[in-house]
Amino acid sequence: MVTADRGLFAALSRVCPDVREATEDDAITGVIPSWTAAPATAAEAAALMRLAAHHDLAVTARGAGTKLDWGNPPRRADLLVDLGNLDGILEHQAGDLVVRVQPGVRLDPLARILAEQGQQLALDDPVGGATVGGTISTAVCGPRRLRYGAPRDLLIGVTTVLADGTITRSGGKVIKNVAGYDLGKLFTGAFGTLGLVVEAVFRLHPLPAACAWLILNPADRATAVSAMRTLLHSQAAPSAIEWDSAQGPPEVAALFEGGAAESRAAALRRSLGDGRTSDRPPPWWGTHPDGTLIEVRFPVGRFSEVLGEIDEAARDHAVAARTRGGFGLLHVGVSEDPADAPDTAAFIMRIRGNLAALGGVVIVRRAAGAVRDRVDVWGPGGAVRLMRRVKERFDPQGLLSPGRLVGGV
């Protein structure tokens, strides 16, 4: 370690005692930073950012690290800021259906604590073990998006630390609030390129009195799609409707919540003439398929065409594509064997091209370098020029996970 680096390390440890040299385990999509610092307070996080800005250090934020391999590799990474120590549940006013938490809180234990009061933060955790901060920053969604919305819809207040160390807040603790810009929207899905999320306020929902799943084993894709449409438009109002072909023969499952959940599920079973009801989800529910992971977003009504296009492309490129998901959001798992990378890349480019015409977007989530070398993980899309202008205002030195987002923002 050169002298200057030792000086920096010392400087970092002065503002944040929990700092160490980074290892391979701290790699961000293959890029290993120099140091990892785990601030114990928002003030420490701010002090780290000021120091980083002063020394022109590039910073990436990490929660539990479950999705640190998503997105582009950052163009530079000097300091990994691990927010795992900021894991306090600061305020839970059950009567207000609101919770204020630090970013390192994991969804699982949070769910258990909220459940004691009969409440839930209605966000899914498809990768498993995710933190609140990581869920906001990657805007990850699962089956219950259909009923409860995405992180953007449930986040009502956010406190962040900008690249220059400014601690800033927008939104608040009340669900209904239109005072000032809602910067929480910017930070959802920003992959840490605008600032560190150091506190978040969410609206909660009551835990449903009961849950029931209707599970169908349709004979073919057409039957499955038709059943899913019936479920979607049914006034029995399922909270989630998912398809799976990743586990073997196609399966469809729908979640019913609340009053008479079981009998509503059973009524639909009768009208569809198929399936069984269960008080448990099928094992694949709310998870991603294994292997190289591709995410497809599309207009709700295009489900059948999107599924058809994926199957056709998979056949043409000799790719075994396992699909899972629902209306508007599908995940595709394909082989992660490096030898298959060229076929995988061709498959991705094919569906990306063809689904664009249907208003669809194809993103590579988890993939080895051999695939990443061949395709842009984000693909085209989004108002990239405007995003770049926002980025330049918030982070003029370009220090926060530079390049990790769509369009190299």
Place this chain on the structure above:
Amino acid sequence: MTDHADVSGSADPATPGADFGHGDRGRTAIPAAPDQPGSGGVARVAAVLAGVLPDDAILTDPERLRTYDCDGLSHIRVTPGLVVLPETTEQVSVVVRACVAADVPFVARGAGTGLSGGALPVADGVVIALTRMRRILHVDPVNKIAVVQPGVVNADVTAAVAGHGLYFAPDPSSQIVCTVGGNVAENSGGAHCLKHGFTVNHVLAATVVLPTGEIVELGGEAPDPLGYDLLGAFIGSEGTLGIATEITLRLTRRAQVVETLLAGFPDIGSAAATVSAVIAAGIVPAAAELMDALAVEAAEAAVGCGYPAEAGAVLLVELDGTRAEVTHALARVEEFCLRHHGFGLRRAKDEQDRAALWRGRKSAFAAVGRISPDYYVQDGVVPRTVLPEALARIEVLAREAGLRVANVFHAGDGNLHPLVLFDGAIPGAGETAERLAGRILTTCLDLGGSITGEHGVGIEKRAYLAHQFTRDDLDVMQLLRCAFDPAGLANPGKLFPTPRLCGERPGRRNGVHPLQAAGLAELF
């Protein structure tokens, strides 16, 4: 209230309906434009546009300009230098580019029903009125999507899709007049947003003319656009980040069953406690509306709504969902009402009956005009659990000010609409009312709430925004503004307490940074 009736072009949009505005029409106009550019600019804009827009889309006659001099915050009036009525996205872009070239500020306007002065013109500026962009371009019932122009009236969207069993969920009380473009600018809510969300939850995409004149697409028909949720940040930005010219709306399926229940209570505290008990029991009503005795009295006088006469408060609860869910929840809600000394419970038998139950609530603002010459409507939010405390404090403040306050509010989400009653003919009464309204807002903030739940900051509350947020917070919001509008021409003087140019780094942090002072940070 003939605002949207201008569509034929035969009449100018009139000032907004009294139903949605202040009752204090007699008050003097005050000059409110913050930063005024050179006046030659407007003439240059008009000259450029003369060759591009039809003649009848450019208004310069002072009489006609004056009809645009205010929105629902009608005691503040500023006559614009020019009004244009574009019909396409491209025309809006041309107008904005002309404004940029001449360094002239512009203000977008829908129906002008806003209550915070968001559409107040800038003198020597241009009003871009979107009332001619009133077409529903496309309805797709399978995808549950409608694509509309910004001048389409909120209620007309629902009317156009009702045949498919769908509706557009945001329902501000001005919904039969207000436009979707205005809803997007203000992130409008309404009585049913407790369960169904705000405009931001129901817009999938928008074509936006940026304050630079560039045309961008934000969002998309596919959920969750890539990268920053610029659409989400744009919605509710009160016209300061650009003008939406084509809006893709997410439609909602009508619930299987809707039940509406009305109950009288001896006092507002027991009614508020009922709402808390309902929510604590895991029931999220579609709406939970509360009116105090004064508001009930006014509504009764105006529309004869037949609410329980001796009630100290009236609660209206609406439940929607599946039959099984609603039946179960309704029984619980009735039980909670009785347990909290509710009386005169009435359940809507049919749609007509439901409308009758709602009539008093919906007419409340206008009705207050019957019991007071003037009134000032406020819009604050508190956490629901402190509602009784907030109401008690408002009562004390009102008594201190020597004025009456009628309370009408969305109890489910803690959104208060205190109506401060006064007589504008009495010298100083208007100012006293405004001061009282301001104290109510700071009370909301003291209790952990917000200065606005749905009316927006506009010009009315910009000073109060500095009570809710720190200077750093506001400076950071300004960063977003500058990314969209580097020249600061889109609706200047609104929302932010202190106008600031984008070139300059805000002069914060003079002296030692607090972190440094606390020994937490060192500068090298």
